[in-house]
Amino acid sequence: MKKVPVILTGFGHVGRAAFTLFSEKRPAVRERYGIEIEIMAVMKADGAFHTGERLELGRISRGGALWTADNPAWHAGLPIADLIRPLGKGGCLVDCTPSNLPSGEPGLTYLLGALESGWNVATAGKAALVTAFGRLRALAAENGLALKFSGATAAALPTVDVGVISLAGTRIEGIQGILNGTSNYVLTRMAEGLGYESALDVARSHGIAEPDPSYDVDGWDSAAKLVLIANACLDQEFGLNDVRIAGISGLPADFVREARREGKSVKLLAAASPSGKGRAWNLEVQPSLLDPAHPLFHVEGTEKGITFLTDTMGSVTVTGGRSNPRGAAAALLKDLINIYYS
Amino acid sequence: MKKVPVILTGFGHVGRAAFTLFSEKRPAVRERYGIEIEIMAVMKADGAFHTGERLELGRISRGGALWTADNPAWHAGLPIADLIRPLGKGGCLVDCTPSNLPSGEPGLTYLLGALESGWNVATAGKAALVTAFGRLRALAAENGLALKFSGATAAALPTVDVGVISLAGTRIEGIQGILNGTSNYVLTRMAEGLGYESALDVARSHGIAEPDPSYDVDGWDSAAKLVLIANACLDQEFGLNDVRIAGISGLPADFVREARREGKSVKLLAAASPSGKGRAWNLEVQPSLLDPAHPLFHVEGTEKGITFLTDTMGSVTVTGGRSNPRGAAAALLKDLINIYYS
Numbered sequence: 001m002k003k004v005p006v007i008l009t010g011f012g013h014v015g016r017a018a019f020t021l022f023s024e025k026r027p028a029v030r031e032r033y034g035i036e037i038e039i040m041a042v043m044k045a046d047g048a049f050h051t052g053e054r055l056e057l058g059r060i061s062r063g064g065a066l067w068t069a070d071n072p073a074w075h076a077g078l079p080i081a082d083l084i085r086p087l088g089k090g091g092c093l094v095d096c097t098p099s100n101l102p103s104g105e106p107g108l109t110y111l112l113g114a115l116e117s118g119w120n121v122a123t124a125g126k127a128a129l130v131t132a133f134g135r136l137r138a139l140a141a142e143n144g145l146a147l148k149f150s151g152a153t154a155a156a157l158p159t160v161d162v163g164v165i166s167l168a169g170t171r172i173e174g175i176q177g178i179l180n181g182t183s184n185y186v187l188t189r190m191a192e193g194l195g196y197e198s199a200l201d202v203a204r205s206h207g208i209a210e211p212d213p214s215y216d217v218d219g220w221d222s223a224a225k226l227v228l229i230a231n232a233c234l235d236q237e238f239g240l241n242d243v244r245i246a247g248i249s250g251l252p253a254d255f256v257r258e259a260r261r262e263g264k265s266v267k268l269l270a271a272a273s274p275s276g277k278g279r280a281w282n283l284e285v286q287p288s289l290l291d292p293a294h295p296l297f298h299v300e301g302t303e304k305g306i307t308f309l310t311d312t313m314g315s316v317t318v319t320g321g322r323s324n325p326r327g328a329a330a331a332l333l334k335d336l337i338n339i340y341y342s
Numbered sequence: 343m344k345k346v347p348v349i350l351t352g353f354g355h356v357g358r359a360a361f362t363l364f365s366e367k368r369p370a371v372r373e374r375y376g377i378e379i380e381i382m383a384v385m386k387a388d389g390a391f392h393t394g395e396r397l398e399l400g401r402i403s404r405g406g407a408l409w410t411a412d413n414p415a416w417h418a419g420l421p422i423a424d425l426i427r428p429l430g431k432g433g434c435l436v437d438c439t440p441s442n443l444p445s446g447e448p449g450l451t452y453l454l455g456a457l458e459s460g461w462n463v464a465t466a467g468k469a470a471l472v473t474a475f476g477r478l479r480a481l482a483a484e485n486g487l488a489l490k491f492s493g494a495t496a497a498a499l500p501t502v503d504v505g506v507i508s509l510a511g512t513r514i515e516g517i518q519g520i521l522n523g524t525s526n527y528v529l530t531r532m533a534e535g536l537g538y539e540s541a542l543d544v545a546r547s548h549g550i551a552e553p554d555p556s557y558d559v560d561g562w563d564s565a566a567k568l569v570l571i572a573n574a575c576l577d578q579e580f581g582l583n584d585v586r587i588a589g590i591s592g593l594p595a596d597f598v599r600e601a602r603r604e605g606k607s608v609k610l611l612a613a614a615s616p617s618g619k620g621r622a623w624n625l626e627v628q629p630s631l632l633d634p635a636h637p638l639f640h641v642e643g644t645e646k647g648i649t650f651l652t653d654t655m656g657s658v659t660v661t662g663g664r665s666n667p668r669g670a671a672a673a674l675l676k677d678l679i680n681i682y683y684s
Contacts, residue, residue, distance in 0.1 A: 029511060168683070169675040314669065317661045319661075
């Protein structure tokens with residue numbers, strides 16, 4: 001039995017889902033993998049909640065009253081290194097802080113603090129990785145620690161695992177992904193005849209699009225995921241500035257309908273393609289016309305998918321995977337298990 | 343740099359492809375993973391070729407004249423343990439022997455010999471695993487060795503990796519696969535209007551179907567792959583007797599055409615489903631009607647695909663992956679890399 005102390009940073013939708021899922025799955029993970037998950041603290045931007053004991057779901061889910069200055073378990077402004085120190089080395093930071101570009105904070109401080117303190121990292125946050133991938137990867141490597149980010153690269157859709165593990169030994173010759181469920185949902189509704197604004201309204205009414213959907217529909221979310229997937233699978237250190245980004249915002253309805261009439265579909269495709277010059281790659285996010293033979297042609301609605309082109313294995317496509325916070329939490333749990341189980 | 347001595351067993355299409363691919367990829371694997379692959383011997387049913395030195399592609403590809411009694415490097419009837427002993431522990435058996443049911447030989451003897459001698463195993467052969475999975479897995483576990491078989495479970499299509507690694511921590515609630523390219527090709531031609539025999543003739547003329555196609559079209563190949571995938575991903579010890587098998591041999595053309603008229607497709611589906619009784623599973627291979635919404639509906643021709651249904655990640659589908667001997671060789675190389683690279 002391997003005891004793994006966990007600190008959860010960020011307690012929004014994904015953080016709560018992670019706390020709940022890790023607690024529910026605790027007995028199954030112990031039985032199947034011999035890993036005892038112990039969530040020892042929850043950290044938010046303004047402080048940390050910890051009692052010195054493993055945190056129980058029942059207590060945490062009662063919520064609000066915990067995070068107050070008069071609760072002796074609430075520690076305002078505590079640096080993460082101070083939180084980690086009494087727990088020893090070898091624990092796992094499970095980072096669920098929201099993406100904040102270009103600073104990467106507060107996730108970046110948490111990730112650096114964890115890796116410098118001898119802790120592994122599983123993160124669902126993109127911003128810190130997009131901002132400082134090379135630095136974080138080098139720090140993890142120097143200290144023999146894992147830096148996993150499945151939850152940041154399309155939640156439950158396996159992307160990095162497949163590129164790194166299932167395709168080990170191949171030369172990846174291209175990556176193409178439909179990595180943003182909101183955009184794909186809007187495009188699917190547009191293919192059915194709606195205009196852009198109407199399709200977006202439908203997406204909003206189903207809780208699929210945010211009130212301000214620009215991060216999704218302008219292609220930033222897809223670009224951030226593409227950067228992370230390319231860095232992991234192609235062994236690169238790209239940042240967001242390396243991606244040419246065009247979103248679907250304001251896309252003419254005619255363009256989508258016309259494509260459909262010709263038997264094609266319009267997808268917001270995130271692609272890494274060899275530039276033809278040495279080892280360099282072109283990274284692009286843009287609305288793209290797909291033929292019916294394209295393996296991502298049938299990825300509809302909020303579904304996501306990724307295709308890898310390889311030299312020896314042909315093309316390999318993965319689709320599906322739940323997109324909600326619970327799917328992201330499941331990706332974090334997967335990463336944690338794969339760090340400690342062997 | 344990690345030197346990995348390799349013995350290749352079986353030298354048919356897959357064995358030759360593996361020798362060629364491992365030789366071609368040697369520099370890239372050294373550079374990317376720090377693994378130095380050294381193929382030290384090639385073993386066939388009647389003996390082994392080894393010189394005490396790493397075998398070079400140029401020499402081996404000259405072929406036939408090597409395997410003769412008057413060649414001092416040819417060792418008739420040498421047991422695998424004797425071949426391994428001078429190479430020390432920690433090497434990798436790369437097994438490419440053809441499937442021979444129900445005995446599992448000659449692969450079974452090779453696999454047992456390797457695991458008993460402290461060697462890891464990557465195999466593309468199904469027979470030994472289907473016949474003696476529990477015994478082989480226990481032997482590997484007792485000795486802290488890896489027993490990998492991606493090459494036996496749909497060649498380059500990632501199946502076991504995804505179920506075990508990418509879905510770690512989920513409860514897998516069902517597995518459905520199109521695991522045999524020959525059958526799927528025949529069904530695709532039938533959906534276009536051909537009768538069974540004509541479709542099979544076309545498959546034969548393209549080198550897709552064997553002269554005796556029964557192993558493929560009667561469902562045995564799919565069943566063997568299903569057993570291996572289920573054993574790995576569901577932590578079971580099924581054998582072929584646990585699978586209800588119905589192939590596509592002699593399937594009426596009307597059945598396939600009628601399905602098409604109704605907007606459905608007929609696929610030879612290999613499925614593991616909970617039986618409803620405790621932890622037991624139903625394993626079946628049978629021609630199945632798929633709706634357009636099924637993630638494997640669009641898997642056509644020789645393509646393969648697999649869908650995992652999970653509790654927390656939703657459904658995850660993988661399609662593609664080259665089906666030829668080079669694809670199987672690439673799966674063997676992937677397994678070898680994942681055994682030694684960390």
